[in-house]
Each structure stands twice: as structure tokens, then as C-alpha cells.
Amino acid sequence: MSKFVEAVELYKSEMDKLGISYDETLLTAVVKGLGPSIYNADSSKVSSSDKTELDRVKSNFLIKKLGLSDSPALDEGIQSAVDQLGASNRNKYRAMFYYLLVKHFGKESIYG
Numbered sequence: 088m089s090k091f092v093e094a095v096e097l098y099k100s101e102m103d104k105l106g107i108s109y110d111e112t113l114l115t116a117v118v119k120g121l122g123p124s125i126y127n128a129d130s131s132k133v134s135s136s137d138k139t140e141l142d143r144v145k146s147n148f149l150i151k152k153l154g155l156s157d158s159p160a161l162d163e164g165i166q167s168a169v170d171q172l173g174a175s176n177r178n179k180y181r182a183m184f185y186y187l188l189v190k191h192f193g194k195e196s197i198y199g
Contacts, residue, residue: 094118094125098182107171109186116198117189118182120152125182132177133184135169148185153194164191 088096095118102109124130134140144165149155168187172179189195 090126091118094131094182098180098186101178101180102183105172105176107183107187110195113189113195113198114182114186117186120198121182121185131181133179133181135172135174135179141165144184144188149188149192153189153192153197155192155194164188167191 095115098114098118099109099111102114118125133144145157145161149161149164150157155161165188168184168191169179171187172183189198
């Protein structure tokens, strides 16, 4: 099994544990879009307690990648992802976090 497939299986397993339903095709596309960052222990996760990290998610992913305009709704979407993954969960994988944001904002077509 390739490292990529192992990563996707890990994220699916984690989402199952958390009771989050997912579209496997979309999840795989989001993982693929993250490139090599999924293989690095630090960059593969989102630190929800780090304001700088969340600002980076907002500017680099939500605004640049998904094409959204900066507004309080973006912060609400980020908070929704944090809530779904669990604020105290240390394994907020970036792929899962971004998947939840894509679904929250209805931007699945970007990965179509």
C-alpha cells in the first residue's frame, strides 16, 4: 500500500471514529491537493489553539484556494471544523479539517 493510500485510510478511520460522514472521492481529492504536507507530522495537522495557524488556513486555503471573500463567516466555518473534530483532539489532521471546510462552504466543485 502506498503512503498516499495509507494516509487516506488513516483520515477515513479517524472520521469514522468521530462519527463524521464523508464522501470518499472528495476526501481523496482534498488529500491529493495537500501534496507532500500530509507526510510531515507537523504540517499534516492544524493547531486550533494557534491564532497564526488559523489565520493561515483562512488566507491560504479559504481565500486563495476556495476563492472566498474575507468575512466573519470564514471564522465561523473554521470554528465549526474545530468543533466537529473536537477542540481537545490533538489529531486535527489538515486533510480532515480542509474537507470539513470544503463541505461547510459548498465548494466541492473545486475538487470535481
